[in-house]
Amino acid sequence: MGILEVKNVGKRFGGLQALGDVNLSVAENSVHAIIGPNGAGKSTLLNCLVGKLIPDTGSVMFDGQSVLGRKPFEINQMGISRVFQTPEIFGDLSVLENMLIPCFAKRDGAFHLSAFKNMLDDKEIIDRAQHMLEEMKMADKHGMNAASLSRGDKRRLEIGMCLSQEPRLLLLDEPTAGMARADTNNTIDLLKQISDERDITIAIIEHDMHVVFSLAERITVLAQGTPLVEDTPDNIKGHPKVREAYLGETQDAA
Amino acid sequence: MLKLNKRDTMLFVIVTAMVFLAPFLLNPFPQGSSMAQMFNAGYPDLMQRFVIFGILVIGFNILFGLTGYLSFGHAAFLGIGSYSAVWMFKLLSMNIIPALILSMIVAGIFSLVIGYVSLRRSGIYFSILTLAFAQMSYNLAYSVLGNPSSNYNLTNGETGLQLALNDPRVLDGAAAANGALPVTKLFGLAMRDSYNLNVGGWLFTFNVGYYVAGILMLISFYISIRIFRSPFGMMLRAVKSNQQRMNYTGLNTKPYTLAAFVISGMYAGLAGGLLSSMDPLAGAERMHWTASGEIVIMAILGGVGTLIGPIVGAGFNEYFKNILSKINDGVLHQWLSFLPDGLENFIVGILHYFVGKGWHLTLGLLFMMVIIFLPGGLVEGGQRLAKMFKRKKTDDGSDSNNTPAE
Numbered sequence: 001m002g003i004l005e006v007k008n009v010g011k012r013f014g015g016l017q018a019l020g021d022v023n024l025s026v027a028e029n030s031v032h033a034i035i036g037p038n039g040a041g042k043s044t045l046l047n048c049l050v051g052k053l054i055p056d057t058g059s060v061m062f063d064g065q066s067v068l069g070r071k072p073f074e075i076n077q078m079g080i081s082r083v084f085q086t087p088e089i090f091g092d093l094s095v096l097e098n099m100l101i102p103c104f105a106k107r108d109g110a111f112h113l114s115a116f117k118n119m120l121d122d123k124e125i126i127d128r129a130q131h132m133l134e135e136m137k138m139a140d141k142h143g144m145n146a147a148s149l150s151r152g153d154k155r156r157l158e159i160g161m162c163l164s165q166e167p168r169l170l171l172l173d174e175p176t177a178g179m180a181r182a183d184t185n186n187t188i189d190l191l192k193q194i195s196d197e198r199d200i201t202i203a204i205i206e207h208d209m210h211v212v213f214s215l216a217e218r219i220t221v222l223a224q225g226t227p228l229v230e231d232t233p234d235n236i237k238g239h240p241k242v243r244e245a246y247l248g249e250t251q252d253a254a
Numbered sequence: 255m256l257k258l259n260k261r262d263t264m265l266f267v268i269v270t271a272m273v274f275l276a277p278f279l280l281n282p283f284p285q286g287s288s289m290a291q292m293f294n295a296g297y298p299d300l301m302q303r304f305v306i307f308g309i310l311v312i313g314f315n316i317l318f319g320l321t322g323y324l325s326f327g328h329a330a331f332l333g334i335g336s337y338s339a340v341w342m343f344k345l346l347s348m349n350i351i352p353a354l355i356l357s358m359i360v361a362g363i364f365s366l367v368i369g370y371v372s373l374r375r376s377g378i379y380f381s382i383l384t385l386a387f388a389q390m391s392y393n394l395a396y397s398v399l400g401n402p403s404s405n406y407n408l409t410n411g412e413t414g415l416q417l418a419l420n421d422p423r424v425l426d427g428a429a430a431a432n433g434a435l436p437v438t439k440l441f442g443l444a445m446r447d448s449y450n451l452n453v454g455g456w457l458f459t460f461n462v463g464y465y466v467a468g469i470l471m472l473i474s475f476y477i478s479i480r481i482f483r484s485p486f487g488m489m490l491r492a493v494k495s496n497q498q499r500m501n502y503t504g505l506n507t508k509p510y511t512l513a514a515f516v517i518s519g520m521y522a523g524l525a526g527g528l529l530s531s532m533d534p535l536a537g538a539e540r541m542h543w544t545a546s547g548e549i550v551i552m553a554i555l556g557g558v559g560t561l562i563g564p565i566v567g568a569g570f571n572e573y574f575k576n577i578l579s580k581i582n583d584g585v586l587h588q589w590l591s592f593l594p595d596g597l598e599n600f601i602v603g604i605l606h607y608f609v610g611k612g613w614h615l616t617l618g619l620l621f622m623m624v625i626i627f628l629p630g631g632l633v634e635g636g637q638r639l640a641k642m643f644k645r646k647k648t649d650d651g652s653d654s655n656n657t658p659a660e
Contacts, residue, residue: 050502071501071506072501072502073500073501073502073503073504073505073506073507074504076501076502076503076504077504081502081503082502084498084502088496088498088499088502089496089499090491090492090495090496090499091495091496092491092494092495093488093491093492093495097488097491097492100485100488101488101489101492101500101503101505102503102504104485104488104489105503105504105505106504108485109504110504110505110506110509111505111506111509111510112485112486113486113509113513114484114485114486115480115481115484115486115487115513115517116480116481116484117484117485117486118257118480118483118484119483119484119485119487119488120259120483122485125485161503165503165504
């Protein structure tokens, strides 16, 4: 029994069957990649997991509890953090404040009226945020406006923000999209380090095969809304069905 | 001091000093001179408006400045506060404390309901919803609930809600026995009492109502600083910055925005209650949408999202409104009498449209200039000046010390 169990999930947008009959089991403390050509339904599936979309059929269980019908913030409080394709951070706030917010959310819950506390007096939270910034090697940038960070740093910050909540499942939506090779490799190293050092399950949606094969322990290939195969990276590499699914799109993808 | 950091403490001390010394600061010209007639603003009426609108905009800024939700109906809470206070004067006592408490409570309840519905949408739709609610409140106050012949005459319609000799005033009804309307007071201190100080040619007026409102503004300002520096304030800024990330960080944005809305509604209620405490007459025009627009203008003029901006904006707006509407053609002729007659008449003819009843035009132009050249409001202007000044000073310093420039 995996930490995340997706059973018979289907989602239809008007005439388009975006997800057919998806079954997926993500084992605890593993790195699981979901790949597939454009339009395969990867993002739709992810949105069903975090509460942005509600599937028409099927069930999604996280750690034995259903996530269906819960709002994104409730699902996050259950222990699922999401990293977006384009980094979603608080651009108007400083880097430290960006890190403080998830720390407060973790400790104080979805809503906490603390209008008369001085933020900077909360040593516990400040220490935690600063520790996380150090871990992300961003401590020297704590006073900067988050919007002025480089793309790679924004990604690091976002991942750090998610990790500071100590999630049990980290979902990443094409975390290296639009990145230069060097930044991509840095991100791969960071994710490797995270999965080695922490009790955390990582599910990653990715286009870049280099990223997928350097990270994943198991891979699910999605095509036209249904899972084609699920196997280890080595077996996926030479799988004829996978080649077939990708050949229509790019010659060198597989 | 007071659990504020150094900069905030300095700001608070400066504002406190300005509030207490306002009767001096606003009366720079000797009594009776023509300059005094035009530019002195140290009379009770206007000074009260400075601080009361200061409270209103400080509260508005907690919503608009921090969360970015632009409410276009805040005047409704001002009006509701005004009516509540007058009702308290009519029914209970002329003491302003129960009146102010009721104003804040009633405005808080209204803002809870209006905010709960309006905050289902964001951006322009939120603004339109609040505008609709405010206009509904205005119409309720103006006609539906203000029909003098009905049993539900809550607002007395067009005439406005005012005191009457036969009001019950449970706690101090006997005070009206001599046939004169009682005055609002804080225990023994009547709001309209003033102490006049004559120094040389100057006349300084220290009005009780002004100081009561001023102290309440300082308290409001202090609370606003604390909110700005609290985790709650940071969450509100996060709402403005990225709601998506908030949701996926396990934070429910709705109670945060609703709390900000209710807090700012209660500030507006307090301001409304204070307006009635200074002059116990509440009219529906206080809730009109143009009044809501003026709150937005004051906030933007001063600097949205800054601590001191709302006070600056409210003061600036009220001061210029007052001065510009006092200038008439006669004054213009007097000022321009050194010019040849034809030219004088021509210039007065043009300026005529910008002063007196045309004050809206000048204030509108000033507003446009601030928006275009100082998008951060007058506070940004101040910061730029301070920066220029600082640079100059360091330049001078490096010259005198003969140290190489960096």
